[in-house]
Amino acid sequence: MEPLIDIRDLRIRARTAEGQDIEIVKGVSFSVRRGEVMGLIGESGSGKTTIALATMGYARYGCRIAGGTIRIGDIAVTSLDEKGLQQLRGQKIAYIAQSAAASFNPSRPIMAQVIESALIHGLMGEAAAREKAISLFRAMAIPQPETIGNRYPHQVSGGQLQRLMAAMALITDPDVVIFDEPTTALDVTTQIEVLKAFKEAIRDRNTTGIYVTHDLAVIAQIADSITVLRHGEVQEIATTSQLISNPRHEYSQKLLAAAEPALRPSPVTDRQARPLLRVSGMSAGYGLTGKDGMPAVPVLRDIDLTIGRGRALGVIGESGCGKSTLARVIAGLTPASRGTVTLDGIDLAPGIAGRSREQLREIQLVFQMADTALNPKVTIDEIIGRPLTFFFGMKGAARDRRVRELLDLTRLPATVQHRFPGDLSGGQKQRVNFARALAAQPKLLLCDEVTSALDTVVAAAILDLMAELRRELGLTTMFISHDLKTIRAICDDIMVLYSGRVVETMPAAALETGRHHPYAGLLLGSVPALRTDWLESTEAASLQVQGVPPALSSGGCAFFPRCTLAEPGRCNTEVPPFRDYPGGIGAACFRLAAE
Amino acid sequence: MSSTTIPARRGPMAILARTGRMIMPAIVLFWLAMAFFGYWVAPYDPAGIQDADLFEGMSRKFWLGTDYFGRDMLSRIVAGARYTVGISLMATSLAVASGVLLGLAASAIGGFFDAAVSRFLDALISIPSKMFGLVLVAAFGASIPVLVMTLAVIYLPGCYRINRSVAVNVAALDFVAVARARGESTLYIMLREILPNMIGPVLADFGLRFIYVVLLLSSLSFLGLGVQPPQADWGSLVRENMPGLPYGAPAVIMPAIAIASLTIAVNLTIDSVFGRHTREGVR
Numbered sequence: 016m017e018p019l020i021d022i023r024d025l026r027i028r029a030r031t032a033e034g035q036d037i038e039i040v041k042g043v044s045f046s047v048r049r050g051e052v053m054g055l056i057g058e059s060g061s062g063k064t065t066i067a068l069a070t071m072g073y074a075r076y077g078c079r080i081a082g083g084t085i086r087i088g089d090i091a092v093t094s095l096d097e098k099g100l101q102q103l104r105g106q107k108i109a110y111i112a113q114s115a116a117a118s119f120n121p122s123r124p125i126m127a128q129v130i131e132s133a134l135i136h137g138l139m140g141e142a143a144a145r146e147k148a149i150s151l152f153r154a155m156a157i158p159q160p161e162t163i164g165n166r167y168p169h170q171v172s173g174g175q176l177q178r179l180m181a182a183m184a185l186i187t188d189p190d191v192v193i194f195d196e197p198t199t200a201l202d203v204t205t206q207i208e209v210l211k212a213f214k215e216a217i218r219d220r221n222t223t224g225i226y227v228t229h230d231l232a233v234i235a236q237i238a239d240s241i242t243v244l245r246h247g248e249v250q251e252i253a254t255t256s257q258l259i260s261n262p263r264h265e266y267s268q269k270l271l272a273a274a275e276p277a278l279r280p281s282p283v284t285d286r287q288a289r290p291l292l293r294v295s296g297m298s299a300g301y302g303l304t305g306k307d308g309m310p311a312v313p314v315l316r317d318i319d320l321t322i323g324r325g326r327a328l329g330v331i332g333e334s335g336c337g338k339s340t341l342a343r344v345i346a347g348l349t350p351a352s353r354g355t356v357t358l359d360g361i362d363l364a365p366g367i368a369g370r371s372r373e374q375l376r377e378i379q380l381v382f383q384m385a386d387t388a389l390n391p392k393v394t395i396d397e398i399i400g401r402p403l404t405f406f407f408g409m410k411g412a413a414r415d416r417r418v419r420e421l422l423d424l425t426r427l428p429a430t431v432q433h434r435f436p437g438d439l440s441g442g443q444k445q446r447v448n449f450a451r452a453l454a455a456q457p458k459l460l461l462c463d464e465v466t467s468a469l470d471t472v473v474a475a476a477i478l479d480l481m482a483e484l485r486r487e488l489g490l491t492t493m494f495i496s497h498d499l500k501t502i503r504a505i506c507d508d509i510m511v512l513y514s515g516r517v518v519e520t521m522p523a524a525a526l527e528t529g530r531h532h533p534y535a536g537l538l539l540g541s542v543p544a545l546r547t548d549w550l551e552s553t554e555a556a557s558l559q560v561q562g563v564p565p566a567l568s569s570g571g572c573a574f575f576p577r578c579t580l581a582e583p584g585r586c587n588t589e590v591p592p593f594r595d596y597p598g599g600i601g602a603a604c605f606r607l608a609a610e
Numbered sequence: 611m612s613s614t615t616i617p618a619r620r621g622p623m624a625i626l627a628r629t630g631r632m633i634m635p636a637i638v639l640f641w642l643a644m645a646f647f648g649y650w651v652a653p654y655d656p657a658g659i660q661d662a663d664l665f666e667g668m669s670r671k672f673w674l675g676t677d678y679f680g681r682d683m684l685s686r687i688v689a690g691a692r693y694t695v696g697i698s699l700m701a702t703s704l705a706v707a708s709g710v711l712l713g714l715a716a717s718a719i720g721g722f723f724d725a726a727v728s729r730f731l732d733a734l735i736s737i738p739s740k741m742f743g744l745v746l747v748a749a750f751g752a753s754i755p756v757l758v759m760t761l762a763v764i765y766l767p768g769c770y771r772i773n774r775s776v777a778v779n780v781a782a783l784d785f786v787a788v789a790r791a792r793g794e795s796t797l798y799i800m801l802r803e804i805l806p807n808m809i810g811p812v813l814a815d816f817g818l819r820f821i822y823v824v825l826l827l828s829s830l831s832f833l834g835l836g837v838q839p840p841q842a843d844w845g846s847l848v849r850e851n852m853p854g855l856p857y858g859a860p861a862v863i864m865p866a867i868a869i870a871s872l873t874i875a876v877n878l879t880i881d882s883v884f885g886r887h888t889r890e891g892v893r
Contacts, residue, residue, distance in 0.1 A: 346791045367793060375793040388784040392806035405792060451788070 018046035054238030058470035109184035126164025174205035232543035279482035288323030297354030329506030383464035385444030514573035637875035645695035652685035665859035693843035701761035709769025717777035
């Protein structure tokens with residue numbers, strides 16, 4: 016059968032800031048048959064989005080399509096003029112972007128935006144378009160399909176907005192849909208709903224698609240075949256099942272290995288290790304503190320946790336659950352309004368001003384975005400050297416030697432010492448981030464999403480570095496992440512946060528076994544597995560009530576609105592107490608206690 | 611999209627823009643040089659009455675004609691640059707320096723200090739600047755130090771607003787949080803972490819602020835409240851030569867052209883320096 020999308024020897028060039036003209040897509044060819052989905056996978060800078068955009072005849076500012084042909088059916092996209100491209104886009108070919116929130120106009124109701132392209136192309140009348148939109152909302156399993164179109168973008172959740180954007184793309188019945196990382200910005204529990212909706216829509220409409228992502232497990236659910244890209248070149252094209260079971264190219268094997276991070280053995284296996292950090296009854300948030308000791312906007316409530324000397328605690332939860340605030344409270348950046356933080360048997364003052372320099376030295380933070388965590392106007396030498404001067408009074412040659420030691424420890428070349436953060440790659444910046452924290456010789460290292468902004472292969476190397484540092488320096492770490500696989504790979508214990516409360520604690524080994532809190536169970540079941548039938552077989556989507564945005568409730572279990580096991584009358588009125596269960600699991604749930 | 615370099619723009623506007631990019635900084639440098647050396651470069655004694663008629667036209671002897679006393683206009687304008695540029699430069703430096711410091715402090719300290727400073731300066735903003743200038747000059751007399759202070763106080767609140775908003779954005783970044791968590795002093799955070807990351811906006815603001823100060827100083831002088839005779843800045847030169855208007859004397863228009871050339875040149879220079887990054891921002 017003739018392929019619907021046929022891309023031959025596509026070359027795209029870009030002009031850099033220095034005025035150089037470089038080739039960023041180097042002769043890529045692939046084709047997609049009607050009704051199939053091609054996955055484009057690769058790390059950032061591999062050209063995957065650039066290729067996907069080129070399929071619509073579009074090149075970003077400063078880029079241009081320099082050679083090759085792109086055909087969609089019998090249309091040669093590369094030889095169309097501006098008017099022809101306008102006809103093509105939105106009608107024959109539609110685009111779903113990574114951030115739906117940024118792609119909707121906040122000042123217009125959703126419905127007007129969803130039907131806009133159908134009206135522009137004059138495909139149907141407004142009434143017919145509305146009707147079609149509503150049927151698409153239904154197909155996408157969006158709650159309240161009849162009325163949701165009257166709302167404004169900020170009034171619906173992120174996962175719903177992403178599905179509304181898919182409805183917007185499908186309204187003109189395009190031949191080709193381009194998915195550009197449409198679930199990357201979503202929580203795993205939301206991602207699963209969106210993936211299911213996408214997959215069904217693709218199957219029902221016999222849509223041909225190009226799906227761009229960096230996540231192999233996600234693409235395995237949707238795509239029929241996968242193109243592996245690196246530095247603008249095709250490494251391998253294979254059917255999805257073939258790529259997963261038997262990758263031929265060396266780079267594909269590397270990607271596959273990084274997708275399922277190996278467990279790094281823990282240097283301290285004793286769960287009863289002497290505690291280094293103890294947090295008890297801690298509440299924190301923003302705004303003025305009330306009479307009861309609770310802040311106006313509470314983010315964390317009644318947090319208890321201990322981390323044993325040399326052990327690693329993983330903190331997991333979805334965005335907005337308060338996990339970053341937890342790190343800030345322990346570091347003193349956000350003073351706790353209630354409860355205590357004890358390090359090595361000594362109670363710490365809630366704020367930085369009340370802590371001694373020695374106490375501040377013992378806790379170091381490593382932030383998520385290396386781009387914003389390093390001052391761009393300061394050399395690496397000064398970034399790493401400052402804590403040495405500040406805490407230990409090191410100067411001159413001694414400081415210089417120690418900076419080089421730290422660079423070596425974090426596997427950075429000595430040549431970066433006198434360069435600026437802007438000259439370094441993402442992975443290198445994150446290593447500098449670590450080196451700065453280690454310069455203070457901390458007892459406790461708080462790592463906030465340190466691998467989230469990195470490509471999987473680079474992230475795996477950072478995880479290796481962390482495991483090594485734990486082994487060599489005996490560091491105690493708290494590792495905050497939204498990614499269960501990463502946490503599982505590096506941590507000894509796991510703590511699950513939901514809406515500012517601890518809902519479960521467990522040893523990492525109990526993750527796959529044992530009975531869990533419904534939210535922890537949902538979280539576990541929502542992580543895509545690296546096999547093609549995972550989306551059909553998983554029960555995770557049925558584990559939650561659809562489409563209710565989570566809110567921090569004070570009376571009752573915070574997970575109540577989304578819990579399918581909830582017992583009305585009890586779960587929504589009383590806060591479930593925290594209890595211990597077999598296998599070292601501790602959880603706050605009435606249902607778990609009843610069984 | 612089809613050639614290796616972005617094609618050069620054509621047409622009269624583009625040519626104007628390109629030559630402007632070179633000529634404008636030259637004009638700025640010229641006036642700056644005149645502010646320092648104008649007194650010695652002037653062809654005649656700026657205060658000396660020459661052997662000429664009042665309000666003479668342009669001639670080979672007096673390039674820009676003569677003023678109401680028969681003094682050489684070119685010399686008076688060149689010498690006046692000292693006051694217009696000098697006073698404006700001092701006042702702007704003072705306003706920007708204190709605006710930067712207060713903005714930095716407000717963003718680094720935050721809380722009550724931030725609120726108090728912001729509200730106080732907001733109150734100052736609400737007073738119309740010319741009225742405020744008139745009152746201050748009327749109360750303290752029109753000496754040069756008073757003029758500098760008045761102009762600085764008038765432009766401080768706007769300066770503070772801009773610098774605070776830039777500093778607050780930088781202060782929210784993670785590297786500042788790391789420095790705080792390390793226990794660094796507020797002064798260190800202000801000067802070493804935040805300030806280096808706001809140099810661009812501060813310089814752009816300095817240039818624009820300078821233009822406003824030049825215009826306000828000139829209008830105060832025009833009203834007779836600015837630089838007082840025998841000293842004369844460009845605003846006073848326009849004022850004192852007003853009687854020449856019916857004779858079509860160049861003495862009236864020339865100082866005004868000087869004001870216009872300085873402000874436009876500064877404005878376009880800033881545009882070409884700070885606007886270029888965003889226009890040609892290709893990764």
